[in-house]
Amino acid sequence: xxxxxxxxxxxxxxxxxxxxxxxxxxxxxxxxxxxxxxxxxxxxxxxxxxxxxxxxxxxxxxxxxxxxxxxxxxxxxxxxxxxxxxxxxxxxxxxxxxxxxxxxxxxxxxxxxxxxxxxxxxxxxxxxxxxxxxxxxxxxxxxxxxxxxxxxxxxxxxxxxxx
Amino acid sequence: xxxxxxxxxxxxxxxxxxxxxxxxxxxxxxxxxxxxxxxxxxxxxxxxxxxxxxxxxxxxxxxxxxxxxxxxxxxxxxxxxxxxxxxxxxxxxxxxxxxxxxxxxxxxxxxxxxxxxxxxxxxxxxxxxxxxxxxxxxxxxxxxxxxxxxxxxxxxxxxxxxxxxxxxxxxxxxxxxxxxxxxxxxxxx
Numbered sequence: 001x002x003x004x005x006x007x008x009x010x011x012x013x014x015x016x017x018x019x020x021x022x023x024x025x026x027x028x029x030x031x032x033x034x035x036x037x038x039x040x041x042x043x044x045x046x047x048x049x050x051x052x053x054x055x056x057x058x059x060x061x062x063x064x065x066x067x068x069x070x071x072x073x074x075x076x077x078x079x080x081x082x083x084x085x086x087x088x089x090x091x092x093x094x095x096x097x098x099x100x101x102x103x104x105x106x107x108x109x110x111x112x113x114x115x116x117x118x119x120x121x122x123x124x125x126x127x128x129x130x131x132x133x134x135x136x137x138x139x140x141x142x143x144x145x146x147x148x149x150x151x152x153x154x155x156x157x158x159x160x161x162x163x
Numbered sequence: 164x165x166x167x168x169x170x171x172x173x174x175x176x177x178x179x180x181x182x183x184x185x186x187x188x189x190x191x192x193x194x195x196x197x198x199x200x201x202x203x204x205x206x207x208x209x210x211x212x213x214x215x216x217x218x219x220x221x222x223x224x225x226x227x228x229x230x231x232x233x234x235x236x237x238x239x240x241x242x243x244x245x246x247x248x249x250x251x252x253x254x255x256x257x258x259x260x261x262x263x264x265x266x267x268x269x270x271x272x273x274x275x276x277x278x279x280x281x282x283x284x285x286x287x288x289x290x291x292x293x294x295x296x297x298x299x300x301x302x303x304x305x306x307x308x309x310x311x312x313x314x315x316x317x318x319x320x321x322x323x324x325x326x327x328x329x330x331x332x333x334x335x336x337x338x339x340x341x342x343x344x345x346x347x348x349x350x351x352x
Contacts, residue, residue: 008324008351016328017346021292021321021338026348048350054322056350 002072002119004037005089009056011046024050034058036089038070039118043085055090067094071121076105078123080116092119100125111138207235207244224256227306229269242268250276252306260286260335262304262311274307284311286335293322295340297333309336317342323351 011017015030026048034041034048044062051057060067066081083098093115096102100114102123111125127136202208211234220226231245248267252259262285264278284297284304299317304310312332319326319340326349328342342348 008349010347010349012345012347014345016341016343017326017348019321019326019340019342019348021295021340024292028346028348048348050324050350054350 004039004069004118005092007037009034009036009048009058009089011048013046024052026050032060032062034060039067040069041065041067041085041087053090055088057089058085058087060085060087065096069118071104078102078104078116078121080114082114093117106143108141109139112136202238204238206237208238210235220255222255225251225253227252231267241270241272243271244268248276248278250278250304250306252309258287259309260284262302264302274305276304276306278302278304282313284333292338294320296320297331299331308334310334325349325351 011026011028011032011034013028013030013032015028017026017028019026027045028048029045032043032046034043034046041058041060043060043065045060047059049057049059061084063083064081065083065085066079067085067087068077068079070077080094080096080100080102082096082100085097086095087093096114096116098112100111102109102114102116102125104123109123109125111127113126114123115126116123125138125140127138213232214234215228215230217228218226228251229245230249230251231247233246234243236243245267247263247265248269249261249263250267250269251261262276262278262282264282265280267276267278269276279301282299282302284302286295288294297311297313297317297319299313300315302311302313310333312330314330316329317327317331319328319331319342326342326346328344328346330343332341332343333339
């Protein structure tokens with residue numbers, strides 16, 4: 001939701017955190033859960049960087065990183081998973097890297113890198129496995145929209161490198 | 164002949180030895196140390212009320228200052244004990260942090276202090292970061308290394324952000340804060 005980025009970010013972890021105050025970097029490990037408004041992110045390790053203005057960027061890594069966020073106007077939830085996730089709350093941007101999947105109201109997008117703008121709710125998928133360079137397949141599954149019951153939802157932008 | 168010689172030489176040596184022993188024995192029993200008063204080890208040797216102790220570095224700048232409503236020390240013990248201690252630590256005369264507690268003790272040789280009950284360590288804000296405040300029920304502070312740690316549940320405030328953990332260690336000189344076990348951090352702008 002739009003309001004998420006103005007909410008405090010809460011990070012809880014099992015194995016503690018290391019905070020380097022002079023650099024504004026905190027590293028938390030062990031079943032890390034990040035909550036900011038309706039956004040909820042789970043990972044094994046999270047590195048949170050706070051700039052002098054207080055804006056936060058998160059880098060989450062782990063065997064599987066999952067995130068879930070409510071969409072505006074009660075149009076459901078968006079869920080994603082990957083092996084790495086970079087989230088910039090000020091620029092309202094999330095980049096999922098490595099076996100990335102994003103699911104939204106039945107629509108499903110699979111690729112190597114998915115970028116998701118939490119403000120415009122547009123996500124972009126790019127293929128290209130670890131050694132496939134720019135190429136690589138992406139998968140986009142769009143559910144038929146029942147125009148009568150559902151408001152027109154913004155379509156995901158097709159991947160630039162989709163082949 | 165040899166027998167004669169042997170007893171002739173032995174006797175004086177024996178005599179010298181005996182005399183030496185006698186002298187030592189007499190010295191021991193006659194020694195009476197007027198200064199050492201046998202003190203009760205469970206009672207303070209001295210007590211100071213409402214004290215301010217200040218220490219300066221080689222350049223004459225403030226190094227540390229300890230304020231307490233009461234201070235006492237037991238005979239032969241290295242630790243000094245305090246009520247309501249408030250320890251300020253400076254670097255080149257600039258305040259780096261200060262620690263308060265309801266009770267505490269300080270070992271002057273090891274420069275290590277232990278604070279107890281409602282302990283707060285405050286590092287004032289500077290150009291790089293907002294004020295940091297560590298709150299716990301007990302805290303160990305090594306003033307030589309500017310290092311603080313606790314095993315107790317603790318709350319850390321930094322600007323508007325709050326962190327909770329069970330135990331921490333804080334290397335103040337490098338701004339390195341380790342939160343142990345279950346941790347929760349709430350970042351707020």
